[in-house]
Amino acid sequence: MKLASKSHLVSALTIAFLGLAASPTLAQSIIQPLPAQIVPAPAVPSRNLLPAPAPAATAPNIISVPTGTGVVSSPLPAGPAVAGPVVAAPGATILHPVKRKPRRIVRRSGPLQTLVGEDPVPSVGPDTFFLTAKAAEKYSAIVDAGGWPRISGALGPRSSGAPVLALRRRLAIEGDLGSDSGSSKWTPDLTNAVKRFQARLGLRPTGLVNGATLREINVSAAARFNQLASTADRLAGRKFNFGERYVDVNIPSAAVEAVENGQVAHRYVAVVGAPQHQSPEISASISAINLNPNWTLPQSIIIKEIIPKMQKDPNYLTHLRIKIYDYRNHEINPRDIDWYSKSAANHIFRQDSGVGDALGQLRIQMFNKDAVYMHDTPTKQYFNSDFRFLSHGCVRVQGVNDLAAWLLHGTGSYGMNEWDEHSLVSRIKSGARQDISLPHAVPVMWVYMTGWATADGVVHFREDAYHLDNIGGQQARADSPEILYPNR
Numbered sequence: 001m002k003l004a005s006k007s008h009l010v011s012a013l014t015i016a017f018l019g020l021a022a023s024p025t026l027a028q029s030i031i032q033p034l035p036a037q038i039v040p041a042p043a044v045p046s047r048n049l050l051p052a053p054a055p056a057a058t059a060p061n062i063i064s065v066p067t068g069t070g071v072v073s074s075p076l077p078a079g080p081a082v083a084g085p086v087v088a089a090p091g092a093t094i095l096h097p098v099k100r101k102p103r104r105i106v107r108r109s110g111p112l113q114t115l116v117g118e119d120p121v122p123s124v125g126p127d128t129f130f131l132t133a134k135a136a137e138k139y140s141a142i143v144d145a146g147g148w149p150r151i152s153g154a155l156g157p158r159s160s161g162a163p164v165l166a167l168r169r170r171l172a173i174e175g176d177l178g179s180d181s182g183s184s185k186w187t188p189d190l191t192n193a194v195k196r197f198q199a200r201l202g203l204r205p206t207g208l209v210n211g212a213t214l215r216e217i218n219v220s221a222a223a224r225f226n227q228l229a230s231t232a233d234r235l236a237g238r239k240f241n242f243g244e245r246y247v248d249v250n251i252p253s254a255a256v257e258a259v260e261n262g263q264v265a266h267r268y269v270a271v272v273g274a275p276q277h278q279s280p281e282i283s284a285s286i287s288a289i290n291l292n293p294n295w296t297l298p299q300s301i302i303i304k305e306i307i308p309k310m311q312k313d314p315n316y317l318t319h320l321r322i323k324i325y326d327y328r329n330h331e332i333n334p335r336d337i338d339w340y341s342k343s344a345a346n347h348i349f350r351q352d353s354g355v356g357d358a359l360g361q362l363r364i365q366m367f368n369k370d371a372v373y374m375h376d377t378p379t380k381q382y383f384n385s386d387f388r389f390l391s392h393g394c395v396r397v398q399g400v401n402d403l404a405a406w407l408l409h410g411t412g413s414y415g416m417n418e419w420d421e422h423s424l425v426s427r428i429k430s431g432a433r434q435d436i437s438l439p440h441a442v443p444v445m446w447v448y449m450t451g452w453a454t455a456d457g458v459v460h461f462r463e464d465a466y467h468l469d470n471i472g473g474q475q476a477r478a479d480s481p482e483i484l485y486p487n488r
Contacts, residue, residue, distance in 0.1 A: 113212040114386045115204045116269045121454045122259045124248040124447055129235040131453035136228035138459075139221055147221035148173045154210035157186045164190070167209065170217060171197060174459075200460050202253060212386075216461070227451030227461055230469035240283045240445045247286065247407075247444040249374070249395055250452075251279050252462035254388040256374065256397050258406050266406060271377065271388045271396040278466050279393050280370045281448050285441040288365040289404045289419075291427055291434040292353040297322070298371055301392060302345050310339045322351045353433060361428045362400050364407070365435070366444055374444075376400045389465045395446070401425060410439040 142148070149166045165184050171177035177193035191207035198205045201216050209217060248257045251272050258266040273279035297306065309316045317324070317334050324332045325348040337344050351357055360376025370393065377396040382388060397403055401421045408419040417423065419436060427434060450464045 116255045120263045133232040135453040139225040142221045156208045229471040231449045249446040269398040273393040277392040284366040284368040286366045289436045290363040293363040295351040297349040
């Protein structure tokens with residue numbers, strides 16, 4: 001176990017840590033105040049993992065965050081801190097990522113178990129890569145020490161005996177329980193420890209060990225290490241200029257954060273790409289807000305979905321209010337197209353704006369090579385689901401008008417009235433198309449983080465819905481063959 005876990009760590013983190021150790025300037029650049037960058041890794045001169053200088057970790061001041069649907073109304077106790085470095089053995093064999101066998105997704109009906117909380121600490125910041133890499137070292141040490149005990153069944157305030165003792169040991173190892181008193185009785189400190197664990201996993205803080213909490217608490221330490229190492233590996237090649245104001249989307253969390261002066265000003269529930277239509281990791285700039293937008297369908301949807309359906313139902317596009325144009329913007333009758341020919345896709349397919357438009361009534365304009373956006377949606381019911389991996393790659397935002405108003409802050413400085421949520425809604429109701437330019441472009445970053453550490457020392461985990469965590473070739477959820485989503 002020791003050689004395997006260290007090898008996994010080398011595979012994900014050697015490149016970056018060697019660069020940090022060799023260059024104090026490079027190490028310092030990772031922990032500079034905003035603006036800063038997640039620094040790409042230099043070439044590897046050897047397989048030995050060298051220690052890197054640790055940044056001073058201080059918890060930011062807590063600010064009030066607007067509450068909304070599915071938001072915790074009171075702060076939770078602090079979570080576990082990231083431990084010091086554990087250095088891999090020199091000469092360890094590097095294991096490369098391998099393809100994983102897809103797992104079966106089972107969706108269960110029932111009350112919501114997940115939660116997008118009000119923690120003011122951003123998920124993504126200038127030091128996220130560094131902190132996540134250090135957290136991976138901590139979990140590598142936990143694996144080497146034998147991991148943690150499994151919890152055999154549901155537990156709560158009426159539980160006692162050996163199962164409670166096992167739960168205390170389990171929570172103490174990750175740091176959710178400050179100290180293991182050795183008591184076999186359920187006490188208030190154990191309830192608080194379970195709530196800390198649930199907050200780190202994006203679960204509702206019930207203080208009870210059952211359902212999704214029981215499944216997550218029994219994920220192995222090796223699987224958690226792989227999540228952290230895989231995330232650090234993905235972040236190592238990313239560049240992003242953090243400013244005073246930026247937006248981040250963590251795809252596995254299905255959540256959007258509006259960050260200002262290092263604190264989360266707003267956090268929103270989101271619907272992200274389905275496993276077969278994955279949302280990409282991108283860095284872009286938000287330049288405008290589009291009211292009552294038209295939707296120009298991408299080629300992938302035209303070829304994979306529109307053409308097969310038109311072959312079966314010639315009125316399909318009419319039902320969706322989608323019109324077809326040539327490249328001179330002349331409208332074409334769908335009946336004039338041979339839907340069995342390759343040339344059928346060589347046209348512009350555009351859906352008129354309106355309540356039923358796939359983009360909803362507002363789109364956040366952010367040009368990128370993948371042609372994905374953040375936008376409104378006519379299918380708002382999916383925001384009230386634990387399983388929110390349903391889009392074709394774009395990110396649907398609950399409360400997108402509020403996000404747009406935050407992005408448009410400062411528009412009143414040019415002799416015009418400031419755009420706010422009320423004025424945006426009024427303009428949308430008029431039905432008029434309008435593009436509103438931002439006074440200053442706002443950076444936006446979409447990331448795929450299944451395990452990460454934040455500036456307050458808390459280590460977070462989310463489900464690997466796209467099956468991308470494969471550092472060392474071990475399935476991140478090898479002990480959990482099915483992903484169980486409580487409802488859809």
